Amino acid sequence: MQNQSSDEKALLTKLYQEVAAFYTKTFWSPEGEKARKYILERGLTEETLKIWEIGYSVDPREMFESMKKKGFSEKLLLESGVFISGYKDRFFGRLIFPIRNYRGDVIAFSGRTLKTGGDEAKYVNSPETLIFHKSNVLFGIDRAKQSIAKAKKVIIVE
Numbered sequence: 001m002q003n004q005s006s007d008e009k010a011l012l013t014k015l016y017q018e019v020a021a022f023y024t025k026t027f028w029s030p031e032g033e034k035a036r037k038y039i040l041e042r043g044l045t046e047e048t049l050k051i052w053e054i055g056y057s058v059d060p061r062e063m064f065e066s067m068k069k070k071g072f073s074e075k076l077l078l079e080s081g082v083f084i085s086g087y088k089d090r091f092f093g094r095l096i097f098p099i100r101n102y103r104g105d106v107i108a109f110s111g112r113t114l115k116t117g118g119d120e121a122k123y124v125n126s127p128e129t130l131i132f133h134k135s136n137v138l139f140g141i142d143r144a145k146q147s148i149a150k151a152k153k154v155i156i157v158e
Contacts, residue, residue, distance in 0.1 A: 009130050012080060015072050016098075016106040016131070019082055022066055023055020023096040023109075032056040035095050038114050055096035057111065063089045081127040082109070091124060097139075099126070104142040108132040 026032050027049075035056040039049065057063065064087040067077055077083060084090045094111030101107050108126035126132055138144075138156070148154045 005130070011072075011076060012129060012131050013105050013107065015067065015076060015080055015082075016108070018067060018070055018072075019063065019080075020053060020055060020096075020098045020106040020109070022063060023057060023091075023098075024053045025055075026058055027054055027056040027096070031058040035114060039095060053098055055098070057089050057091040057094055057096060060088045060092040079129075081129050081132075090126075094124065099132070099137060099139060100142045101131075101137065102141050102145055105131075107137070108134075 027035055035058075036049075039054065040046070064077060064083060068074065078086070082090055091109060091111035093115075094113055097110045097112070098106045099108040099110060108129070108131075110126070111124045113120050113122055113124075125134070128134060144154070
């Protein structure tokens with residue numbers, strides 16, 4: 001049973017990496033212009049956006065079809081937490097921030113709406129999965145761990 005769980009975690013991690021790459025590619029495509037303009041106006045630089053691999057979801061169904069073409073099963077896609085109401089991208093119309101574990105593997109996403117006001121939640125996060133347990137993850141730990149080890153301290157703020 002342990003091997004099956006390990007295999008499932010590895011496959012889910014692979015899927016999340018592909019999803020992150022898809023979002024990043026969309027962000028830098030012509031379809032991502034609105035999202036790029038929005039976040040650049042907020043003071044982030046292109047360099048920062050590339051380092052953090054910021055993404056964008058522009059089509060509610062394109063991701064599902066793209067991941068199926070890459071060989072991921074419908075069962076895995078539907079259980080991944082990336083999709084809601086069947087095949088709709090949970091993060092549709094949002095800026096995407098990949099969440100990584102301490103090794104740098106993408107394990108979840110946070111999506112921020114570009115809209116102001118209204119009833120829509122400002123942020124939508126991945127649900128908990130085999131590889132993502134919100135209470136066990138510190139955003140950016142993969143990039144900060146060496147500095148933390150060197151300084152032998154860390155200050156965490158919300």
